[in-house]
Amino acid sequence: MSYIIDRRLNGKHKSSVNRQRFLRRYQKHIKKAVEEAVNERSIKDLNRGEKITIPQQDIHEPSFGHGQGGTGSIVHPGNKEFNTGDRIPKPPSGGGQGSGSGDASDQGEGEDDFVFQISQEEFLDYVFEDLELPNLLQKELKEIKEFSLKHAGIVSDGTPSKLNIVRSMRNAQARRIVMSRSSKRLLLEIEEQIEEIEKKDAALKDESLLKELLLQAEQLRQKIDKTPFLDSYDLRYNHHVKEPKPSSQAVMFCIMDVSGSMTQETKNIAKRFYILLYLFLRRNYEKIEVVFIRHHTSAKEVSEEEFFYSRETGGTIVSSALKLMDKIIQDRYPSNAWNIYAAQASDGDNWDDDSDTCRKILEESIIDQVQYFTYIEITPRNHQSLWYAYEQVQNTHPSYFSMRHITDLTDIYPVFRDLFQRRLHESSQN
Amino acid sequence: MSQAKTKRNFLSTGSDWTFDLIETYDKEIGKIAAEFGLDTYPNQIEVISSEQMMDAYASVGMPLGYHHWSYGKQFLDVEQNYKRGRMGLAYEIVINSSPCIAYLMEENNMMMQALVIAHACYGHNSFFKGNYLFKTWTDATAIIDYLVFAKKYVQKCEEKYGIEDVELTLDSCHALMNFGVDRYKRPVPLSAEEEKARVSEREHQLQQQVNDLWRTIPKSDKPGDGEDIRESFPSEPQENLLYFLEKHAPLLKPWQRELVRIVRKMAQYFYPQRQTQVMNEGWASFWHYTLVNSLYDKGLVEDGFILEFLQSHTNVVYQPSFDSQFYSGINPYALGFAMYTDIKRICENPTQEDREWFPDYVDKPWLEVLDFAMRNFKDESFILQFLSPKLMRDFRFFGLENDVLDPFVEVKEIHNDEGYRLLRDRLAQQYNLSYREPNIQVQKVNILGDRSLVLKHTMNGDRPLNEDTVEVLKHFRRLWGFDVRLESWGKDGLVKSYTCTDDSE
Known part of the structure; x- marks a missing residue:
């Protein structure tokens, strides 16, 4: 007696809970690997999974067993030239197969590290774990432009492309049953009568009745056959309605100083920071636009390529970029419709009397419109006037403005985490 | 002409399988198995994908198990190796339950499926049902229920006491798992219903009266003090460490005792498996070989089928020499298959040597002897009883003894007249669990002192x-x-x- 079952359609991720347990247990290792990966990887492939390596001894499940030493005994197959009493020198490395316990034949416990892959999703989870976007707000759109189609039940009218086959066939079957039921019952009765008559002796047969019954049966059969298999009454269509979609769009302003003092290395550091921010935003918003503004003495909105790679020289006026940003916000990204994030990177150079202007622009117009404004200063040198001007902004608007100092590549991830660390007092505020 | 013959006889011709074909093959193989007198549990053949096979691996073949990180580790390991092409998946997994559940992988062709059906559904299955170890130590009808019970219980504990605490307890139990079996005392059969009743009973019982203050008592310098126990406890050394802990650990909470018990029961369930590798795999290999060859003899499968089958079979029972790069110990499939085949030979075509060595078995019906051998032994005693000098010569076995302090390894015996018996003893010892695993027992507890x-x-x-x-x-x-x-x-x-x-x- 055998039962054959097709299980292929059953879930194949039966072990996913155990896998999660495992990841949870080795969080420390994974976090470390992720941190290293973020700092070491080239920028473009930050957005994929990661290989995690855990030393074997950390993952080993201990159990009592025999160790090296003592008298071991073992039987091997494939003897060629050995005879009783032969003494074979041991390999110099010591613990070969022959040494120790009888279970040397078991699969050797490799000293290899335990290596496994985490998916891109999991990787980013670890990258952004415990981070949060400050001041996250659901922006209402007055003028709704985006709709989503939502399932809204079943209707009897519609286009063929929306035909709901299961429902239609179910209706058809119900109708067929209803329409043919009485005829079928009648047919069954008549057939029984015919059978009864046919069982009788030829002499006793009521030929006319039989004929009559046969005719009736034939008519009933025709009637049943005529019941249409599928009728237009049966058809059902999926119904969809348009629903306005609440806004969940964000714009990210990348502002960078491209004056002569900014080296390519500094720009690379800035770029990594921007990438991290972009990935982070993308996890929170469906739609993200990025605006690149670069500046030296004057600011300009540019493409990504130009932003990172074109070379410029000259002095630095930071306020020009802030003015441009303010203008772009007014023109294209009204703050009631967009979540606005800004990240500014610079080496700290600025015209001395411009820094105060920057502070004013920030405090007077920009800071009220953005969700969060971050400023990173990438320089090994001492701070200049811009840093001190921004410090004032940070003091007056601590939850909307943050600034950090980066000196080299390895600072990026810690600083990023620091900037977006989940803050308890704020989450209660929101 | 040949086509007419094809249509009449062959069960299938292509390499693709269908559910109908699996059913047909199973029926035919089952018929032949019955002719040979194989007694089996009903079969439940489940077709699964390779991902599901990896899941099955991770849970030691169990269709369901409680959650634990170590299973996740196993899964990741298998997955990683499989994806890199470092290892292939086993063709089948079968577990000792009634109905006997066997997994077939969808990637395999019809020939492989037939091989697996013969191997798992009739070979292993009849072994599970017939061998005395499985009969006395496991209850095939209850295991699935028990697994459900265990899974739910662990889940409930996690909800009540937190994943962390449950995991710590399970980790500790797993470390002692191999020492959670009764080697001599027969276990009570499993029953999920009784287990549940017992759990609630235990919950209601008051914790043993224990005072943690004992721990703070300063240790005495005098060796005799406190250890001078008139009545020693336990009265006899206890080999089942987990059982001892479950019953006597003073500070365990009721649910922790229950977890100890679950792990202990699982260990007990796998205990026969660990003792019958050679016998079990050999038996299954012997029968897949015999059954599929009978299919061929009856003209039910074509030449191509049987050639492909023989190739797979040869790979399964291949034994590399000790100096081969593929050598990783004695292949239980190879040794077991060779031994059963050899027993059949001894019954049918004994040599003079066999008459001296196996006077009880020569010229007996081979099916009877084979059945006797399958039912009443474990690896150790099976080898002691049935390994013939001919096989030792065929395998060219030799025994080594190794002292760590000695720079040489000594060849103690080889496959010759002086060596046969000693060699056989040495090989048998190698399969003796009590030789492979250290002998550790609970000796005494200082019940009057610091416990x-x-x-x-x-x-x-x-x-x-x-x-x-x-x-x-x-x-x-x-x-x-x-x-x-x-x-x-x-x-x-x-x-x-x-x-x-x-x-x-």
Whole structure:
């Protein structure tokens, strides 16, 4: 007696809970690997999974067993030239197969590290774990432009492309049953009568009745056959309605100083920071636009390529970029419709009397419109006037403005985490 | 002409399988198996994908199990190796339950499916049903229910007491898992219903009266003090460490005792499996070989089918020599298959040598002898009883003895007249679990003093314990709740003692 079952359609991720347990247990290792990966990887492939390596001894499940030493005994197959009493020198490395316990034949416990892959999703989870976007707000759109189609039940009218086959066939079957039921019952009765008559002796047969019954049966059969298999009454269509979609769009302003003092290395550091921010935003918003503004003495909105790679020289006026940003916000990204994030990177150079202007622009117009404004200063040198001007902004608007100092590549991830660390007092505020 | 013959006889011609074909093959193989008198549980053949096979691997073939990180580790390991092409998946997994569940992988062709059906559904299945170890130690009808019970219970504990605590307890139990079996006492059959009743009973019972203050009592310098127990406890050394902990660990909470019990029951369930590798795999291989060849003899499968089958079969029962790069010990499939085949030969075509060595079996009906051999032995005794000089010559076995202090390894015996019996003893010993695993028992508990516990390791061949010992002791201590000492005793007295005192939790 055998039962054959097709299980292929059953879930194949039966072990996913155990896998999660495992990841949870080795969080420390994974976090470390992720941190290293973020700092070491080239920028473009930050957005994929990661290989995690855990030393074997950390993952080993201990159990009592025999160790090296003592008298071991073992039987091997494939003897060629050995005879009783032969003494074979041991390999110099010591613990070969022959040494120790009888279970040397078991699969050797490799000293290899335990290596496994985490998916891109999991990787980013670890990258952004415990981070949060400050001041996250659901922006209402007055003028709704985006709709989503939502399932809204079943209707009897519609286009063929929306035909709901299961429902239609179910209706058809119900109708067929209803329409043919009485005829079928009648047919069954008549057939029984015919059978009864046919069982009788030829002499006793009521030929006319039989004929009559046969005719009736034939008519009933025709009637049943005529019941249409599928009728237009049966058809059902999926119904969809348009629903306005609440806004969940964000714009990210990348502002960078491209004056002569900014080296390519500094720009690379800035770029990594921007990438991290972009990935982070993308996890929170469906739609993200990025605006690149670069500046030296004057600011300009540019493409990504130009932003990172074109070379410029000259002095630095930071306020020009802030003015441009303010203008772009007014023109294209009204703050009631967009979540606005800004990240500014610079080496700290600025015209001395411009820094105060920057502070004013920030405090007077920009800071009220953005969700969060971050400023990173990438320089090994001492701070200049811009840093001190921004410090004032940070003091007056601590939850909307943050600034950090980066000196080299390895600072990026810690600083990023620091900037977006989940803050308890704020989450209660929101 | 040949086409007409094809249509009449062959069960299938292509390499693709369908559910109908599986059913047909199963029916035919089942018929032949019945002719040979194989007694089996009903079969439940499940077709699964390779991902599901990896899931099955991770849970040691069990269709369901409680959640634990170590299964996740196993899964990741298998997945990683499989994806890199470092290892292929086994063709089948079968578990000892009634109905006997066997997994077939969808990637395999019809020939492989037939092989697996013969191997698992009739070979392993009849072994599970017939072998005395499985009969006395496991209850095939109850295991699935018990697994459901265990899974739900662990889940409930996690909800009540937190994943962390449950995991810690399970970790400790797993470390002692191999020491959670009764080797001699027969276990009570499993029953999920009874288990549930017993659980609630235990919940309601009051915790043993224990005062943790004992731990704070300063240790006495005088060796006799406190250890001078008139009535020693336990009265006899206890080999089943997990059972001892479940019953006597003073500080365990009722749910923790229950977890210890679950792990213990699982260990007990797998205990026969560990003792019958050669016999079980050999039996299944012998029968897949015999059954599929009968299919061919009856003209039910074509030449191509049988050639492909023979190739797979040969790969399964291949035994590389000790100096081959593929050598990883004696292949249980190879040894087992060769032994059953050899027993059949001894019954049918005995040589003079066989008449001297196996006077009881020569010229007996081979089916009877084979059945007797399958039912009443475990690997160790099976080899002692049935390994013939001819096989030792065929395998070219040789026995080594190795002393760590000696720079040479000595060849003790080879496959010759003087060596046969010694060689056979040595090989049998290799399959003796009590030789493979250290002998560790609960020796005594200081019940009047600080409740410290002494484990005694009786050394076998002066072999010391491995490097895990201290770690495992920590686990033992976590469950016991008080200080634990492990003493290794050699021929000449105490060799080494490990102590675990600090509460590392």
